Amino acid sequence: MSAARPSRAHVSRKVRKKSGRGRDGSLSSGSQNKMSFGSQVDRYHRTSFPLVMDLSSEDEMQDSEGMMDTSEPLENLPFQQLPELCKIKIWSFLHQNDLGRCMLVCTDWRRLLEKPQFWSSVRFSSLSSSCLPQDRIGPVHTDPVCHHCFRKRVFSFSQFLARIHPVVKEFQFCLDLSHPTDQFNAVVEQFLETANLNSLTHAEMNWKESPSRAPLDQESVQDYMYRYRRRQRMFSRIFDTFVTLSPQISTLVMPFDWTDKNIKNLCRLTGLEKLVLEKYGIFNHIFTQDHLTMLMKNLVNLKKLLLEVWIPANNNRGMEVYSIESPSLTFLDISQCKGFYIKKLNTPNLLNLRIARHPWRKMLLQTQSPVLPCVCQVLLDGAPKLQEVNGFHLERNSLIHPNDELSTLMNTICCCLRHKTVSSIEMYGM
Incomplete structure (x- = not known):
């Protein structure tokens, strides 16, 4: 006698349990991404930065509370049968990290998501600083924050943006422009050259530090002052280009050297x-x-x-x-x-x-x-x-x-x- 098939309720519980594990993993990675960008707001935790930016404490939890509840199976959702315009409308509500994950699903999704209209918000600092799957072996990539893998993501994202020429309305980065091996200044310069910034209204440019890189404790005063002035020169050149290309900017956050x-x-x-x-x-x-x-x-x-x-x-x-x-x-x-x-x-x-x-x-x-x-x-x-x-x-x-x-x-x-x-x-x- 063949084994009896499990009941539908039993299958639903198994699917629910599996989806719950996946959901917990996505939330944890999302919280790490939020922490990388949240450090920008935390820099001003003693000031009225949220009031200046028209933010509130509820806004910080808006993304996590607004996530889709996947506790029930979604086999009845005919997403693949939806018209292309409906898919584009649904994807327009996702953040850049979620869009990047969706591009890995299939060739059809990747083709649609490479359209510049999806990438109006570019946030380099929201990229994850955890180790990439292929780099999780070895003593070098064991820490929760891996600057090596974060740098890989930054350059990969930069190449992708250079290929699609996005029409950007919001731009944010937290990158040290002066570090000799990171070469983040080239990333920012390439972005300014290839992106369309005519509609840019919001920019946050922290050009003096990379949170994923540990500070240089043994750095001499001469080396510190050299990088200090070098960073100023690099930012001055970048800021000159940024001002020329962003005539509609209305919100700007950055360190300033006067x-x-x-x-x-x-x-x-x-x-x-x-x-x-x-x-x-x-x-x-x-x-x-x-x-x-x-x-x-x-x-x-x-x-x-x-x-x-x-x-x-x-x-x-x-x-x-x-x-x-x-x-x-x-x-x-x-x-x-x-x-x-x-x-x-x-x-x-x-x-x-x-x-x-x-x-x-x-x-x-x-x-x-x-x-x-x-x-x-x-x-x-x-x-x-x-x-x-x-x-x-x-x-x-x-x-x-x-x-x-x-x-x-x-x-x-x-x-x-x-x-x-x-x-x-x-x-x-x-």
Whole structure:
């Protein structure tokens, strides 16, 4: 007697169990990919970066929550019988890593997915940094993060993009341009030459580090400074090309060195609405009021600005004073600046301000208080529509007659004689 066939319910449980294992594996790899890009946001975890980019905590979990539930068998889904336009519509909702996996299914899928329209979002840093299947043997490829395999993926992805000439709307990378063996500068330059960037609106360019590569602990000061300046020269050439090819850019995130050439190129992006400028190196020695004035004068459409500069203490006050004038600015975050103090604002449409006091230790050693303007008066004179300061909601006439909570806040962000307390060490948080 032949063996009885298993019931349909039993088959479903087996399929469900197998699909569950596959789903767990895909989620784990997806979380690794998200961590590689999530490090970009984590760089600003102490700032209001999510507010500048219009992100929320729910957005970070949106991808994982929106994944298709494959717990039930999908044998009744006639995907192969769907018209080509329907397939293209479904694939348009996938991210680049998922599109790459779909291209491995069959020749027909690969042919359709090589169309430039699918690759409008290019994120090099979302590529996995785990070992490739063919390289998982041997002592070299045993760590969870493998820079060798990540570099292979970057170059392979770059060659693919050069072949299809994508029309890009979003571009992101986190690559050290100066490393002599990685040659990531060639990858970025090839992408700029072959991609169509006329429709590019969002760019995040971290050109000073590769998270998958461990830092050089034994690097000498001379070697560090050589790579520091070499990286600047490479980025300056790349940024010049990027500005020329991206006339529609509205959101830009990157480290900035405040050299004259890069400032002039940045001022050419008159359509910018959101701008995040991270510090490059320890100090911004060449940052001046003229640089800030030139930037605000040319970026006439700028609405949100997150600025991070560290000014060395070269005076008796421990910080420099600056003025910011912008008729379009609605959001300003300077909470990560050090040695930076606002003496004047002319921002008639400013609604939200993030500010912190980070003076250098020299300021604590003075016997007399420095003559610095009061932040309350600066905000009263230069930001008439201001609604929030460091998350504190301002009521009408709050700055004129501050309550206890607002007074406590001003004691932590203002360096004037009025708000300076006796316990200066506790006040400055040093």
